[in-house]
Amino acid sequence: MTRRVRLWVLAAGLLATAALYAAACTQLPGFGGSWHPYGDRAVRAALQQRTANTVSSVNFDLRAFDTLGEESVLFASVLGTVVLLRRTRDEKRVAPEPVRVPAALRRYGRLMLPVTLLIGLYVIAHGQLSPGGGFQGGVVAATSLHLLYIAVDYPALERFRPLGLYELADGAGEAAYVLLGAAGLIAGSAYLANVLPLGTFNTLSSGGTVPLLNAAVGIEVTSAVVVLLAHFLAQALEIEGEREEDRSA
Amino acid sequence: MGRLLPLIVVVPLLGAALLVAGGRHVPRPVAEAVAGLAAAASAGLAAVALTRPPAVSWLGAWGPRDGHSVGIVLVGDRIGLGLAALTSLLVVAVLAYSWHYFDEPPHGHGGAFPALVLLFQAGMCGFALTGDLFDAFVFFELMGVVGYALTGYRVEEARPVQGALVFGFVNSLGGYAALLGIGLLYARTGELGMAQTGRALDESAGASGRGGDALVVAAFVLILTALLVKAAAVPFHFWLPDAHAVAPTPVCMLLSGVMVEMGGYGAARVYTTVFAGPGGVPAAGARRTLLVLGVVSALAGALMCWQQRHVKRLLAFSTVAHTGLFLTGIALLTPHGIAGTALYVLGHAGAKAALFACTGILLDRHGSVDECELHGKGRDTAGTGLLFAAGGLALAGLPPFGTSLGKALVEEQSPWLPALFVLVSAVTGGAVLRVAARVFLGAGQAGRDGEEGSEGPETAGGEEEPETGRRVRRPPVPMVTVAALLLAGALAVGTVPGLTGAVTTAAEAFADHGGYAAAVLDGRPAVHPAGAYDWWTWTGAGLGLLSAALAVGLAALSVGRRSRAVPGSAPLRRLHSGHVGDYVAWTVAGIGLVSLLALW
Numbered sequence: 130m131t132r133r134v135r136l137w138v139l140a141a142g143l144l145a146t147a148a149l150y151a152a153a154c155t156q157l158p159g160f161g162g163s164w165h166p167y168g169d170r171a172v173r174a175a176l177q178q179r180t181a182n183t184v185s186s187v188n189f190d191l192r193a194f195d196t197l198g199e200e201s202v203l204f205a206s207v208l209g210t211v212v213l214l215r216r217t218r219d220e221k222r223v224a225p226e227p228v229r230v231p232a233a234l235r236r237y238g239r240l241m242l243p244v245t246l247l248i249g250l251y252v253i254a255h256g257q258l259s260p261g262g263g264f265q266g267g268v269v270a271a272t273s274l275h276l277l278y279i280a281v282d283y284p285a286l287e288r289f290r291p292l293g294l295y296e297l298a299d300g301a302g303e304a305a306y307v308l309l310g311a312a313g314l315i316a317g318s319a320y321l322a323n324v325l326p327l328g329t330f331n332t333l334s335s336g337g338t339v340p341l342l343n344a345a346v347g348i349e350v351t352s353a354v355v356v357l358l359a360h361f362l363a364q365a366l367e368i369e370g371e372r373e374e375d376r377s378a
Numbered sequence: 379m380g381r382l383l384p385l386i387v388v389v390p391l392l393g394a395a396l397l398v399a400g401g402r403h404v405p406r407p408v409a410e411a412v413a414g415l416a417a418a419a420s421a422g423l424a425a426v427a428l429t430r431p432p433a434v435s436w437l438g439a440w441g442p443r444d445g446h447s448v449g450i451v452l453v454g455d456r457i458g459l460g461l462a463a464l465t466s467l468l469v470v471a472v473l474a475y476s477w478h479y480f481d482e483p484p485h486g487h488g489g490a491f492p493a494l495v496l497l498f499q500a501g502m503c504g505f506a507l508t509g510d511l512f513d514a515f516v517f518f519e520l521m522g523v524v525g526y527a528l529t530g531y532r533v534e535e536a537r538p539v540q541g542a543l544v545f546g547f548v549n550s551l552g553g554y555a556a557l558l559g560i561g562l563l564y565a566r567t568g569e570l571g572m573a574q575t576g577r578a579l580d581e582s583a584g585a586s587g588r589g590g591d592a593l594v595v596a597a598f599v600l601i602l603t604a605l606l607v608k609a610a611a612v613p614f615h616f617w618l619p620d621a622h623a624v625a626p627t628p629v630c631m632l633l634s635g636v637m638v639e640m641g642g643y644g645a646a647r648v649y650t651t652v653f654a655g656p657g658g659v660p661a662a663g664a665r666r667t668l669l670v671l672g673v674v675s676a677l678a679g680a681l682m683c684w685q686q687r688h689v690k691r692l693l694a695f696s697t698v699a700h701t702g703l704f705l706t707g708i709a710l711l712t713p714h715g716i717a718g719t720a721l722y723v724l725g726h727a728g729a730k731a732a733l734f735a736c737t738g739i740l741l742d743r744h745g746s747v748d749e750c751e752l753h754g755k756g757r758d759t760a761g762t763g764l765l766f767a768a769g770g771l772a773l774a775g776l777p778p779f780g781t782s783l784g785k786a787l788v789e790e791q792s793p794w795l796p797a798l799f800v801l802v803s804a805v806t807g808g809a810v811l812r813v814a815a816r817v818f819l820g821a822g823q824a825g826r827d828g829e830e831g832s833e834g835p836e837t838a839g840g841e842e843e844p845e846t847g848r849r850v851r852r853p854p855v856p857m858v859t860v861a862a863l864l865l866a867g868a869l870a871v872g873t874v875p876g877l878t879g880a881v882t883t884a885a886e887a888f889a890d891h892g893g894y895a896a897a898v899l900d901g902r903p904a905v906h907p908a909g910a911y912d913w914w915t916w917t918g919a920g921l922g923l924l925s926a927a928l929a930v931g932l933a934a935l936s937v938g939r940r941s942r943a944v945p946g947s948a949p950l951r952r953l954h955s956g957h958v959g960d961y962v963a964w965t966v967a968g969i970g971l972v973s974l975l976a977l978w
Contacts, residue, residue, distance in 0.1 A: 130953070130960050139963035145970025150558065153596030157565050166568030167448070174440070174448050191448040194384070194437040198504060198516035201391055202523055205497045208398060209527025212490050213542075217534045293402055300399025307392045310384070319439035320384035 179327040180336035181258045188262065189342040193321045197306055200346055204303045207353040214360040216368050225283050225366040238280020245273035253347035257336040263343045267350025274355060283366060292359055295352040302349025309341055380433030382423060383452045386462055387504040389420045390469075390496040397496070401489030413492030414473045417499055421466030424503070428459050432887070434509070434898050442574075445899045451571060453509035453898060456884030457720060461506040461643055464727055465636050467867075469499040472628040475735055475860040480628065481532075481845050491531070498524040498632060505640055509898055511560045511601075511652070512570045514644065518556065518604065521637060522549045529625040529633075532843065540956065541624035547958050548617040551965050552607030559600030562593055563652070572651040573898040576658065576891065583657030590658050598659045599973045601648055602667065603965075606972070609641025611705055612675040613968045615698050616954060616961040619682070622694030623837060626845055627738030630690060631731040634697040639723045642701060646708045646716060646888070654711075654891040659976060661711055667975040668709035676702030676798060680805040681950065685942045687749040688839030689737045689813055693730065696773060696806040700726055703802055706795070707788040714912070717885035718787030721871055721878065725780025728868030729772035733810060735861035736766040739853045740817065742846045747839040749813050754820030762853050763818030765861045770814055772868050774807020774929035775799070777914070777922040780871025783878065785925075786918025796921050803925040808932030815937045822937040875913065882911040 130138070158164065175186035188196050216222060249270030256262030278286040313322030321338075328335035393416025397409055404412075427433070433454045436442075440449025473492060480491070501520035508514050526549075530542030564570055567578035579594060590598075603614070610618040618638065622630050645668065653659045679699030686692035700722075707719035739762050741747050744755050756763050772779040777786075785803060789796045815821040844850070871877060886906045887893060893904030936942065953960070 130955065130957070130963075135957075135959055135963050138967045142963065142966030142968070142970045145973055146966060149592075149596045149599060149969070149973045152592040153562050154593075156591050156593035157562070164568075166446070167564075167570075168568075170446060170448050187448075190438060191440055192450055192513075194450045195513055195516050197388070197391070198513065198520055201497060201500065202516065202520050204395070204398075205494070205501075205520060205527070206523045208394075208490060208493060208497070209523060211487060212494065212527055213530055213533050215487070215533070219534065296402065297399050300395045300397070300401075304392055304395035304399065307388045307395065310388065313438070314381060314385075319381055319436055320388070321437050322439040 178323060178336060178339070179330040180339050181331045182256065182260065182262075184260070185256050185262050185339055185343060186336070189256075189339040190323050190336070193310070193342060196342070196346065197310065197321070200303060200306055200349055203353050204299065204349060207299065207357045210357055211360055214364045220368050220370055222367050223369055227282050227284070230280060230282065235280050238276045242273050242276045242280070245276060246270055249273055249351070253344065254333065256343040256347075257339045258331060258333070263346030264350050267347045268354055270347075270351045271354035271358070275358060278362070283362070290355060290359065292356065295355045295359075298348055298352035299356055302345050302347075302352060305345040305348070306342060309338060309345060312338070380435045380454060383427065383433065383435040383454050383507060384437060386420050386423045386427070386466070386507065387452075387500050389423070390416050390500040390503070392416065394493040394496040394500070397489030397493035401487055401493065404488060406488050409489035410473065410477055410492055413489070413496055414470060416496055417466055417469040417473055420499065420503065421463060421470055424459055424463035424466055427454050428456065428463060432456060432897065432903055442899045445577065446569075446574065447571065450513050451509040451573075451898055452507045453894075454507065455887060455894075456880065457643070457716070457888045458506045458647070460720065460881075460884065461636070461640070462503040464724060465499060465502045465506065468632060468635050468727060468731060469495060471731065471860050471864060472631050474856055475631070475738070476628040477856050480626070481847055494524055494528055495628070495632070498528065498637075502637060502640055506643065509573060509651070510571050511563065511575060511648070514648075515553070515556050515560060518608070518644075519553055521608075521640070522546075522553060525549070525621075525633065525637065528629040529621045531626050531629065532624070535624075535843070538624040541621045544956070544958050544961055545617045545621040548614065548961050548965050549607055551962065552604035552614070555600045555969060556604030559597040559604075562597040562600070566593055571898070572648065573895040576652040576655055577895050577899065579652070579657030580655040581657070583655075590653070590660075594653070594657065595659055595663075595973075595976055598649075598653050598664070599969065599976050602645055602976075603969050603972055605641045605644040605648065606671065606968070607641070607965065608638065609645065609701050609705065610638050610675070610698050611641075611671045611701065612678050612698070613964040613971065615675060615679070616964060618698055619691050619694040619954065620956060622697070623688055623691040623839070627734055627741065630693070630734045634693065634734065635727040635731040638697055638701050639704065639727070642704045642708055642719070642723075645705070649711075650889055650891055651894050663976045663978065665709050665711055666978060667972055668705050670975055671972075672702045672705030672709055673798060674702070675699070676706060676802045678702075678950065680802045681944060681947055682954070683806050684809045685944060685947065685951065686809070686837075687942065688837045689740070689747045689749055690734070690839065691837055692749075692809055692813065693733055693737065696809065697730060699802050699806050700730075700773070703785070703788070703799060706798065710788070710791050711889070712791065713882065713886040713889045715788060715791055716888055717878070717882040718784050718791070720784070720881050720885060721780055721787060722784025724871045725772065725782070725784055725868045728864045728871065729769050729779065729781055732765060732861040732864035732868070733769040733773070735857060735864065736762050736769065738845060739857050739861075741842055742844040742850045743853065745842055745844050745849055747842055749816055750838070751840045752817045753822070753824045754817070756818035757820050759818070759853055761858060762861075763814060765858070765865060766818065767811060767814040768865055770807050770810030770929070771926055772865065773803065773810055774926045775803040775922045776926035777919045778869065778872040780868050782922035783872040783914065783918070786915065786922060787878075787912060789921060790912065790915070790918065800921055800925040800928065804928035804932060807926065807929035808936070811929055811933035812936050815933055823940065878913050879908055879911045883908045
């Protein structure tokens with residue numbers, strides 16, 4: 130298709146979709162009403178399970194199977210990226226050139242790395258109590274590690290990032306979620322049933338299996354993001370396509 | 379047994395996790411054995427569940443109270459379980475096919491390929507079993523991301539990357555549409571379960587005395603769009619030939635054999651459970667949408683299939699054509715239409731996967747999948763040639779293959795259907811037989827044909843890298859065995875007498891809108907006694923023989939001709955441009971088309 134025809138086809142489609150969606154939106158329930166059937170049921174269930182953060186209760190208890198699916202989507206995406214960004218037969222690995230980092234950036238990184246890591250771990254650990262959890266905290270924790278790359282250099286990151294270990298943790302986090310779900314079956318209930326003691330409301334040890342599933346996701350997300358960035362960084366900094374003269378040699 | 383349903387989904391997930399965690403250190407045979415065990419365990423669980431009464435499993439024990447639940451349900455009805463079993467069996471076949479011979483895995487990631495295949499299996503099984511709209515979306519996405527990665531697996535070349543990119547773009551758009559649609563339904567009903575949503579829509583329709591309004595229709599259109607993208611219905615189909623032509627052969631077997639069919643299954647499942655009641659979308663609108671897109675896909679797919687010389691691309695377009703026939707069968711919205719389609723899907727999975735398996739053997743021996751370049755090269759492998767030809771005859775609907783039985787059962791539903799089904803089966807089967815005659819018998823003229831310059835460039839499929847690292851001399855035993863077993867499976871679907879009865883009963887339960895909700899929410903499974911059912915009839919078998927004979931005739935007529943181009947089809951061929959922007963434009967336009975068809 131020529132660019133012109135393509136744009137016309139696209140415009141017609143967008144117009145029809147917008148009309149359809151706009152018509153649907155006029156039929157939505159009014160904004161700010163008090164009718165929240167799922168919200169009411171979820172809050173009641175979260176309180177019954179002594180999980181202060183209802184969102185985490187939905188994610189790791191009421192609809193924990195969705196979270197297993199989502200965790201697996203991330204897991205699969207990272208594995209897919211690892212496969213797609215692999216060093217192919219006609220590529221070679223070169224050591225990246227060191228680059229000088231301004232002193233201010235160096236100080237900033239040294240200061241922020243432990244703080245960021247701590248915040249990440251806090252967000253993971255308090256998932257059952259306050260906004261956050263394994264997904265969010267995992268990304269923060271993984272980010273902290275990469276301050277090494279920004280504030281020091283690539284070799285420093287590589288030294289503190291044993292990739293094999295993170296790949297192991299990536300698989301272990303995924304496996305831990307699956308196996309924690311099976312604990313429900315072994316206890317005679319359903320898959321992913323919350324079978325642990327529920328603990329005291331609004332303390333770290335509350336919510337039964339919620340903190341454990343949350344931690345499994347935290348481990349998986351942290352390692353998945355580290356592995357993901359590692360392969361992107363390697364592709365950008367280390368891997369080079371072979372030049373023609375090398376190939377003929 | 380109900381409690382164990384989730385294991386069908388999570389056992390492959392566990393296998394994949396183990397392969398990633400230990401893949402660095404375990405040797406390749408161990409990794410492949412672990413993957414095979416996990417896939418087979420899942421297949422076994424699905425098979426055992428099929429022998430027990432239908433059951434549902436509320437995850438986390440969050441069963442319904444007064445018809446409402448905060449949780450997710452997996453529904454072990456016969457059709458869903460059957461599809462999960464088919465998926466798992468096909469995954470086992472694919473792992474066996476790629477055993478040992480398939481390309482060396484990436485360095486340090488020995489388990490990566492089998493792990494991706496297991497994740498693919500989990501995504502498809504989860505999609506087949508879930509009774510929850512949002513959960514279905516999650517598994518739709520899981521199928522998607524794994525599919526993109528597997529399609530682009532051979533990153534050394536440019537075209538796999540393009541194929542994977544196109545696949546990713548179009549399927550992601552479908553995913554967004556589905557999410558919007560699910561959001562609309564949730565805003566209206568406060569429910570995400572299929573049974574609950576359907577019941578809530580019906581209740582609000584009963585209270586207000588009117589059927590589904592603009593919101594319900596919009597939700598239907600948006601969710602259906604995603605499923606039609608997966609099902610590769612025209613005009614959402616453009617990604618499929620580009621992806622299938624470049625994906626590794628074992629992946630093609632899964633994509634064509636069962637993933638594309640998941641789209642049709644999802645469309646039927648979502649319509650019957652959510653939208654088939656008084657508060658949903660009128661049956662006429664749904665029927666028209668599926669019928670028009672099904673017929674157009676079948677015809678366009680067959681027309682494009684005939685003109686290909688790239689054998690994988692040819693098989694890909696035959697998948698578009700056959701999915702069009704499946705959608706046509708589903709569009710009837712009758713238990714018999716569903717039953718016939720289910721048998722057709724089972725037979726097609728065996729036949730199509732076997733055809734891809736044989737094509738993979740050609741690729742590994744000769745480094746090419748070009749019909750012209752391969753001319754006469756297969757003369758020394760009669761076995762592979764026989765299997766390839768048998769696959770072509772199965773596609774053409776030769777009795778007693780399962781494809782033929784399914785086709786016959788659907789055809790009987792309406793007087794004009796035989797014409798469409800016979801035509802499409804004959805053309806797609808004929809194209810495969812033409813390839814078989816040229817490649818394995820050396821029929822017709824040898825050499826390259828450059829006569830088609832006026833028709834624009836075409837994808838030829840020469841000079842491809844074999845998938846075995848280097849070219850193999852003899853067809854590897856596991857590859858040939860898998861192809862033979864898959865064809866035997868397609869044959870069994872048409873010849874095992876009890877199967878049709880079981881599928882007919884299952885289809886009656888599948889099409890029962892109220893019965894599904896009662897089984898899931900009230901724990902009262904509707905009783906569908908196994909009654910009389912249609913099996914082979916003289917008419918059905920006769921039509922199957924007719925389409926097979928036509929296919930042989932078409933192949934015989936065309937085998938000596940240089941050009942495969944059908945006059946007047948150049949504009950249709952040019953639409954398949956490989957340009958991501960074109961495909962995205964068509965996908966968005968398709969949403970408009972589906973709305974028009976649903977609202978008309």
